[in-house]
Amino acid sequence: MDEIKSHKVSFFERFKRSIVDIRSYNFFVKESLGKGILYLFLLSLMVAFITSSVMSYKFKNSFEDEARGIMIQMPDFEFKNGEMNVEGDMPLRIDDYIIVDTTGNTDASVLDSYNEGILILKDKAVVKKNVVEKREFDFSSINDVEFNKQDVAKYIPKINNWISIFIVLFGMIFGTLWIMLSTMINALILGIAGIIISKVQKMDIEFGYIYKICIYAFTLSIVVDKLIIGYMPIYIPYFNIVYYIVAGIYMYNAMDSYRREIQQ
Structure with missing residues (x-):
């Protein structure tokens, strides 16, 4: 050359x-x-x-598919005044690691049999990352936020793009x-x-x-x-x-x- x-x-x-x-x-x-x-x-x-x-690109496609699958499985819900209200029979299990119960009949101990998982209650969410770490997020800290299933479905593509x-x-x-x-x-x-x-x-x-x-x-x-x-x-x-x-x-x-x- x-x-x-x-x-x-x-x-x-x-x-x-x-x-x-x-x-x-x-x-x-x-x-x-x-x-x-x-x-x-x-x-x-x-x-x-x-x-x-x-x-x-790979994340964008997998996130979209995963989020769409979860939204299909999720019943109608509404978050208002710091409380989550979900319609349907509960406790509701989504993808084997998300548990939803806004009736008050389930507490964080339900996650004891899981290595990791998420529990969504009426007033808080409990996230278990491993066998020893468990964190709670109180919904009262965002009581001025309002959304429902339709709102979440609408914002998923935007969230996906930003991520x-x-x-x-x-x-x-x-x-x-x-x-x-x-x-x-x-x-x-x-x-x-x-x-x-x-x-x-x-x-x-x-x-x-x-x-x-x-x-x-x-x-x-x-x-x-x-x-x-x-x-x-x-x-x-x-x-x-x-x-x-x-x-x-x-x-x-x-x-x-x-x-x-x-x-x-």
Whole structure:
């Protein structure tokens, strides 16, 4: 592939060349570390956006189906003046973990036989998260709120949209930071191996140059790990080792390419 002649190289051009063109590393290594970090940030942001968008899409569909199923099973109800009133025979069980009884004939002890569950009474809700943690939410704190089954059904799509947007935003922030920081640490570890190789094979390449090479060398590993392996329905043993091996192969070939250039 042709050599890079301009210092104004787009992110996507860097992304492509870091995977398919080892000679381009000769250009990357001469740039400042800041440009390498910027590339890693944009790569992390792109991957985090894709993964969080897929996660949001899956949640959106499952939440809609789950909420629709619960609403179909739920009888007519109304919340008014801090009290929940439900029509029909009670106690009412929904999806085996939600119990509703607004008659006053059921108390929180009904959850003792459950590892987790939700009990909705006339004046409060009891949420059991595990065998030891149980929390109560008193409806009197929201006695100025009024809604019924029709209101809830109407707002489910809106709630779903907001949660989906939150998943994308949170996933982008957390995912970007996680991928970026972990890759910087991985590049440091791989760079130490690189400096040893440089000394043994008398390549005479500084650690700072090797570290910049390692940042780009992890590109394919990140893409395969986050965007391919992460969505495959099978488990691939020892992939963490393969993750480093692939990056190590890129690093070695890039170091060798740079060594041959500086010796010319």
